[in-house]
Amino acid sequence: MRLIFIYMNKFEALGLSEAIIKAVNEMGFETPSEVQEKAIPILLEKETDIVALAQTGTGKTAAFGFPLIEKVDSESRITQGLILSPTRELCLQITNELKNYSKFSKGLRTVAIYGGASIHDQAKEIKRGAQIIVATPGRMQDMINRKMVDISNIGYCVLDEADEMLNMGFYEDITAILSHTPEDKSTWLFSATMPREVSTIAKRFMHDPVEITVGHKNTGSENVSHEYYVVNSRDRYAALKRLADANPDIFSVIFCRTKRDTQKVAENLIEDGYNAAALHGDLSQNQRDLVMKSFRNRQIQMLVATDVAARGIDVNDITHVINYQLPDEIETYTHRSGRTGRAGKNGVSMVIVSKSELRKIKTVERIIKQKFEEKEIPSGEEICQVQLFHLANDIAKAEIDHEIDSYLPSINEVLKDFSKEELIKKFFSVEFSRFHNYYKKAKDLNTVGGESRGDSRGSDGSTRYFINVGEKDGFDWMRLKDFLKETLDLGRDAVSRVDVKESFSFFNTDSEHQDNILAIFEDFKLEGRKVNIEISKDSGRSRGGGRRRRDNNSGGGFKGKRRSDGFKPRGKGRRDNDSGGDRGGSGRRDRRKRSDRR
Ligand code: ADP
Numbered sequence: 001m002r003l004i005f006i007y008m009n010k011f012e013a014l015g016l017s018e019a020i021i022k023a024v025n026e027m028g029f030e031t032p033s034e035v036q037e038k039a040i041p042i043l044l045e046k047e048t049d050i051v052a053l054a055q056t057g058t059g060k061t062a063a064f065g066f067p068l069i070e071k072v073d074s075e076s077r078i079t080q081g082l083i084l085s086p087t088r089e090l091c092l093q094i095t096n097e098l099k100n101y102s103k104f105s106k107g108l109r110t111v112a113i114y115g116g117a118s119i120h121d122q123a124k125e126i127k128r129g130a131q132i133i134v135a136t137p138g139r140m141q142d143m144i145n146r147k148m149v150d151i152s153n154i155g156y157c158v159l160d161e162a163d164e165m166l167n168m169g170f171y172e173d174i175t176a177i178l179s180h181t182p183e184d185k186s187t188w189l190f191s192a193t194m195p196r197e198v199s200t201i202a203k204r205f206m207h208d209p210v211e212i213t214v215g216h217k218n219t220g221s222e223n224v225s226h227e228y229y230v231v232n233s234r235d236r237y238a239a240l241k242r243l244a245d246a247n248p249d250i251f252s253v254i255f256c257r258t259k260r261d262t263q264k265v266a267e268n269l270i271e272d273g274y275n276a277a278a279l280h281g282d283l284s285q286n287q288r289d290l291v292m293k294s295f296r297n298r299q300i301q302m303l304v305a306t307d308v309a310a311r312g313i314d315v316n317d318i319t320h321v322i323n324y325q326l327p328d329e330i331e332t333y334t335h336r337s338g339r340t341g342r343a344g345k346n347g348v349s350m351v352i353v354s355k356s357e358l359r360k361i362k363t364v365e366r367i368i369k370q371k372f373e374e375k376e377i378p379s380g381e382e383i384c385q386v387q388l389f390h391l392a393n394d395i396a397k398a399e400i401d402h403e404i405d406s407y408l409p410s411i412n413e414v415l416k417d418f419s420k421e422e423l424i425k426k427f428f429s430v431e432f433s434r435f436h437n438y439y440k441k442a443k444d445l446n447t448v449g450g451e452s453r454g455d456s457r458g459s460d461g462s463t464r465y466f467i468n469v470g471e472k473d474g475f476d477w478m479r480l481k482d483f484l485k486e487t488l489d490l491g492r493d494a495v496s497r498v499d500v501k502e503s504f505s506f507f508n509t510d511s512e513h514q515d516n517i518l519a520i521f522e523d524f525k526l527e528g529r530k531v532n533i534e535i536s537k538d539s540g541r542s543r544g545g546g547r548r549r550r551d552n553n554s555g556g557g558f559k560g561k562r563r564s565d566g567f568k569p570r571g572k573g574r575r576d577n578d579s580g581g582d583r584g585g586s587g588r589r590d591r592r593k594r595s596d597r598r
């Protein structure tokens with residue numbers, strides 16, 4: 001059977017004319033890219049300003065180039081369209097593309113203007129008539145000043161790679177150039193990212209722009225929450241480990257300031273049994289490729305990187321960005337935090353700061369126009385609870401390996417005298433004692449300079465609770481706070497330190513409410529499920545007004561590397577009471593994770 005299609009080229013469907021369709025066919029473009037599909041019909045149809053956000057390589061040139069070619073009058077020799085682009089290379093590239101696109105558009109001339117070549121030759125080219133000029137801002141400004149170009153009649157001004165142009169310091173040039181253009185022209189802004197400077201330009205020079213975004217807006221801002229943790233500088237590493245341990249499914253980039261720190265932190269993490277690696281400029285390209293490959297495969301859960309080395313990281317699903325140190329250039333923070341919260345996912349950007357750096361947090365807040373939440377490094381007790389529940393969830397979710405079946409009768413024989421409850425307890429004791437031993441005497445890492453923090457927890461009057469609802473029940477910290485306030489009928493600030501994990505949470509109230517709260521939750525159901533609440537043993541850790549225990553992590557630690565792979569039979573290296581690890585790894589990085597996540 002033969003089918004005959006009446007075929008309409010997908011570019012024709014966008015409303016492009018025959019001359020361009022011919023060029024498109026000749027260039028071998030088959031389907032419009034997303035940004036082309038979105039921008040071209042709008043720009044052809046009406047006179048409007050537009051802000052289009054799309055990554056590099058998505059075909060932005062044609063997205064503005066096709067409509068521009070359609071719109072200019074090739075019978076007139078007057079300059080009607082101006083494209084500003086950040087570099088000479090891009091300028092030439094765009095000119096070249098436009099020449100290809102307009103190959104069948106009779107009379108249309110596109111001229112490139114850029115530094116480092118004869119300004120007089122360029123002026124001559126323009127004099128011959130150029131409906132479209134593609135220029136770098138510096139040279140353009142120069143030629144305007146020398147009256148070598150006239151852009152007073154343009155109908156369209158394209159700002160291509162606007163973020164790059166502003167990065168390169170062209171703000172003044174751009175504003176000066178725009179002041180020579182007519183008020184009623186259309187401005188088309190194309191950019192890969194939308195930093196503040198770009199939105200300033202958009203606000204200042206554009207009227208009611210149509211906005212289109214292809215893929216995910218690169219700011220990441222809406223999806224990223226920002227947290228900071230105040231610790232003594234010497235506790236940075238211990239704090240990092242706690243943050244990792246309190247987030248068992250972490251998949252993170254950890255930023256350090258120098259190559260040396262990067263290397264050192266990564267080495268320490270590896271030694272302590274985490275799936276970590278370093279990424280910095282002293283590695284060969286080959287080594288870096290290998291690290292990135294393992295990271296993409298989730299074989300590495302914690303990638304420790306310098307800012308420069310991490311620049312190209314385009315891995316989705318990064319759950320946490322950890323600023324081991326804040327960057328020297330505070331602006332760099334945006335690039336760091338933008339590694340998470342991509343592709344519509346949520347992410348957390350954490351900053352470990354010392355007290356003396358606290359004011360920098362304010363600066364960052366101004367730059368990112370978002371507030372930080374001050375949080376506390378989780379205590380050993382909290383981490384143990386998190387890990388315990390994670391383990392329980394893992395067990396619940398685990399697929400049964402039937403190879404064990406043949407051993408079952410003998411195992412049953414060994415365990416036959418224990419109840420289910422006892423077995424669970426024993427199982428957890430075996431699996432968990434090492435972790436617990438490490439953390440049970442871990443000190444409080446949060447620094448308050450000897451003062452109480454001014455919330456309820458500092459004084460003795462506060463109780464910390466554990467509750468078995470969490471993110472998977474649709475709670476975030478605000479929702480849980482609201483829920484608790486309502487359920488417990490407490491005042492506005494009665495519930496504090498709400499920390500929501502995947503399947504459970506913590507919060508504090510004044511101890512005076514304790515009995516009442518336990519009574520309310522005695523028999524409480526949420527959507528049919530029994531809600532359990534318990535006093536977290538950790539509740540009084542700050543009692544005694546700012547006195548900190550002096551024991552540090554080094555005492556009872558163990559080299560977590562020797563920790564076994566989850567539930568698989570343990571290897572020879574197992575030592576339950578291994579002390580003497582000098583950094584004290586909690587080391588709960590299970591190799592098993594790899595296959596879990598794929
Ligand atoms: P951007 O400006 O978004 O970085 P470009 O406009 O430079 O991207 O386009 C990147 C490459 O893709 C160019 O070589 C261009 O010719 C090509 N291209 C653009 N649109 C299409 C399309 N619809 N089909 C195939 N190739 C395309």
Ligand code: MG
Binds near residue numbers: 160161
């Ligand atoms: Mg481009």
